[in-house]
Amino acid sequence: MQLEILDQLSAPGSSHRPNEDAIAVNGQTILVIDGATGVGEQTYIAGQPSDTYWFVQELQRHLSADLARGQPLVPALETACLATRDAFATHAAPNSVPKYAWPSAVFTAATIENGALALYRLGDCGARDLQRPERVFFAPTRLDDQEQTAINALRDEMAAGYSQATAQQRLMPLLRRNRQNMNAVGGYGALTLDTGFAGFIQKTVISKAELAKTDPRILLFSDGFDGALNQMYLSADNMDLTNALTKLRRTEREDANCTRHPRIKRHDDASAVLIRPTCY
Template sequence: MASLVARAVRRRHPVLIEVRASVSAPGSPRRANEDGCGSAGLYAWVIDGATGLGDEALLDAPSDAAWLTAVLHEALMAGAEAETRPLELLRSAANVATERFNAERRRAPRERYEVPTAAVMLARFGDVIEIVELGDCGLWIETDGVMHRVGGSDQQRQWENESARRLMGGGQGRTPEVTAYLRTVRNTANTPEGYPVFAPDHGSVRRARQHVYGARQGRALLITDGFEAAIDDYGLYDGAGLMAAVEGDVDGTLATIRAVEADDPDCTRYPRFKRSDDATALMLRFAAD
């Protein structure tokens, strides 16, 4: 989804955002890329569309998740100059996605797991860094040599790894049992007993997490969980190491991640639900005037 790769937009803003590197790649050449990233005005973001679990697509797109990623990206691009608060920008994007989903879908979802969802990390760089997030995308901030981590979900990742180990042991792949289990979990999205995530639903932003960091200049790395696996799952880097690797050679860093996954095709050494996930990284420098 090359159109979603980040691009810097320079206007008369008090903060300069310089995109240093970006990549967004599907986990398999046979599947649509359901990730995306972008930058406009004072904002930067990454999006991780959740791979669909339905038997048929609801939308005329490479996949329902790819559709949602594209719609969210377009809404963020369109609203970034007007909205001064990340939560309001994300809420506006949810309204756009809701209206388009209701208008463009072939039929109404029969169960919640059919509704497309996405993790999103959205940051605004001004006198402070304002962040809003849903799901498990990650943000690493380096300022004055100190690293700060925002987002990701150690608990979520531990659950996924344990579930993958239990359900996909011995390299048996995605069985009907695995699909049924994942549908059960997906049915809890944006419910009181479940987990918050972006969706074409006006209320999906209600449980978004917000953070503020007092940094006026430094570097930031926004990543989806397919890229953050280099830290949390494969132990290839720490945060500072991954940031340096991405800025130095983002394509080579992705190739390193893919090599680890290729050496574990049955997902037994590193339990996971698919051999390679979509992976996205957006590296930038920011500085106040």
């Protein structure tokens, strides 16, 4: 079995900010990594566009090396997070930094395990079979719930007369409380400066026989690309990721106050990989 990449893209939400997403292709393991916008009072990594950008790039570098050595995906992610923590410690002691200010990310991945396709998810990234969009690979996560709570709070602030920018700042205490609970009981899972995320990972396995029967087109995507699916800019008959993103950005511009299509930010980094598992 092989994973054939049919299309891919990763674009920043703004030309004024770095793209904190990344696509990692390591042999027959493909990941979409979605870095979380920082909510700390300061940054800690000098000379970088953002702490999150640094974290995602550093994590990806270590992960590639660990996968190349033959480690399975989840242990490789744990090892990469520890190595990234060590690198962070050369800039600031992690225990001296509030946990909500730790750089972090979530991901979705596809890999081949024991002759089958294994799909992984941590956080609010996703996977969808464009041939069978009704199929659900993963259950909602705690991060999905927290994001909806934040969206509702943002809408309430704006209804009270605050501008979107001011409303977002007034949300910061809520966002920091949520971020403080990364990898904790009652919180949500994230790749960060510890390894407590493993128990939050969701996994779906699709057998070789089912793949041969259904011939899926699996889309791995960050939550910034999710709107393209919600607006049905992609389908079994139209799998052009660039065209879908162009339409999504136009929709976001036309809804600058985030009211018609509720969300925290007008534009988010958006990444997606379309793959076809090929059976032999």
